[in-house]
Amino acid sequence: MALDTRQGQQVFWQEIGTGERPALAIHCTLGASSLWKPVLEPLGAQISATAFDQPNHGQSAEWDATGAEAGAFQALVTRIAASFIDRPVDLIGHSFGASVALRIAVGAPEAVRSLTLVEPVLFAAVDHAHPEWQTLRAKQDHLEQMIAEGDLEKAARAFMHDWGAGVPWEALPEHQRARFIQQMPMVGNISTANFEDPGRITREGGMEGIDAPVMIVHGDASPPIMPVVAEAIAARIADVGVACIPGAGHMIPVTHSAQLTELIAMNLERS
Incomplete structure (x- = not known):
């Protein structure tokens, strides 16, 4: 566990697992890095995962939204996440964290060995007429x-x-x-x-450039928009699987950690 300065922010982070494969896990809005422990500890012999608390979450320092441009927080968390990557990683994100993971994969596909997106909330990927x-x-x-x-x-x-x-x-x-x-x-x-995608994650050719295996996970009791988002993203990625966990709502890492562990393991096997 450590607390250091990244992108001008005091950021807490921890390591989960001792495996040879580096991984990076990005939590949801109002969550914390600790939510990843029950999901990733069973994979600890295979991966060494870094999980950090986003600013204004967990043990990291506060972030003031006053006067911030739209999307400023997503850009900041993306830069912090990227600071932990020095070789291709198994990238895992939940909710807003999945949007950040996807932004990294679109911007630097060579940095991603596998990509697991859990309930990605990139609503901009959906046709606005839906x-x-x-x-x-x-x-x-x-x-x-x-x-x-x-x-x-x-x-x-x-x-x-x-x-x-x-x-x-x-x-x-x-x-x-x-x-x-x-x-x-x-x-x-x-x-x-x-909604507005200031990071241009949905830009033409962006998701299509991801060449790592991708797994998109959603729950069948999640908000109705989530399977729509999952399918919209999946339609643009070459090597992708979509999994629906029965009985799961949006907080899959908390409520269905064992099932999520199995799905991440499946995606690791494909890379």
């Missing part, structure tokens, strides 16, 4: 309005209802609720990037 995109866009407008008006607790409740692990808001520890409320301006910056 009914599920339209429905989600309306929810996003409401979330952005609540954040802009400073109703951060209401925004946090709504966000966790749609994208959490199914734990009722009132059942969460008070300190955790307070942290989620504090993180809402950052969530707004992240959500904007998911």
